Amino acid sequence: MSNLVILRADMTMRAVLRRRLTVGILVAIPVAFYFVSHDMVGRSVRSLTFGMSWAVSTVAFFAASAARDLEPRLVLAGWRRSTLVVGRLVGLLALVGGLTALFGVLAPGPRRCRSGPRENWAPSPWTDPTLGRLFTGSPTPARSSLSAPPSSLLVHGPAGQHDAPPRASGNFVAVAGRRSRGVPEQVVEALDRRLPQNKASPR
């Protein structure tokens, strides 16, 4: 990669990171998207990446707008237009890399947490990891506790443990009063038999 591309990328990153609003957007939009569906298996991470792409697009728009004044003069000074564009792109991609690393640490993927027997599950992204603690100050599964009927707390177990996975079992369906959605009784019972850990849960 040429030195000029690196220089332009460096300057793009400096200019972007000096904009407080831009940095706020880069962090806040992905976090907001993540928390909208934080208790849904898989969807939270998809939302996070969607939020990141939205935030980065917005920042790229800001960077391109700022370049409209400067870059024609740089072309007159001897820069190639393509070098400027590639350099700006490389700078933005480097920011995306940093952002991905940041959220990769803060928000672990739910699949890793939710496979295998329930006893072996890692703490859910909402109840345990840093992202949850950062924004709630507590590892309690707050949203589930508030929105679900009191009896559904039974499937959560003590505070700080796991959310119930949406397709986990008839137990969940039964306790949450969703039998009426059309899940056949036999299916629920079959699921209960297949997932021994659910048999221990009170109905």
Add this chain to the structure above:
Amino acid sequence: MKDETWLEAFVHELEAAGVGPEDRAGAVVETEGFLSEAGSGAFEQFGSPQEYAAAVATALGQSGRRADPPPGGGDAVVVSGVSKSYRRQVVLREVSVRVGSGEVVVLTGPNGAGKSTLLRLIAGLERPDAGSIDVHGTVGYVPQAGGLDPYLRAEAHFELFGTATGLDRDEARREGNRLARELGWDAGSATVAGELSGGTAQKLSVIAAMLGRPDTLLLDEPYEGMDADSQRRFWALLWAWQDEGRSALVSSHSPGALAKATSVVEIEGLTVR
């Protein structure tokens, strides 16, 4: 304008016009003596310091206007019969201008006469509707405002503009800081461009254009907002530029600029007078 301020500007203008220290001191003493006897303000008596300094320099045999361009000859910019309109609004009509190598030409005219448009056309940032523009060599362009990244510091601009001509980043910073010192500005401690005052931002813009070492500089109201000392330093820098055989086309309203140029082109009524 207070007499002290007027006299200070007068001294700067004399210095810029190439009047030696002894003659300068003599002129100031004479002027102060005249003012104390007359009992009225300097501006009422002599007009602007620029005009009076130019008159004094001429009387002393050292014209405020720059002498002939250095030998070398040739045309740096030739504009022939250029017209430009924006949505049926005619901005320039068959304008022809010539800037020779080593010349500093001042472009003057009322607001809306099309000076900035002509400079943008020469820079290649816009296309003329009719006519031709021949530019020999490279050009650097200083817009009336903007043209910088408001979130980058001065030294970052030096690096961006300097590296385009083959300097490495350290050399570009050093050269930019040297030019800034010549304009009386400490660029090393400067904040981001968006937080600079109008005059300082113009200094940065001028330095950035000079770092590209173009054959011709196109300067649109370059010392808008600069103080008297900075204006004097700016002209000294431009003359040093001219001594290297390079050219400049300067758009300006300032009467002082007219006295310092190799030639003056006035745009009036959409065309060159």
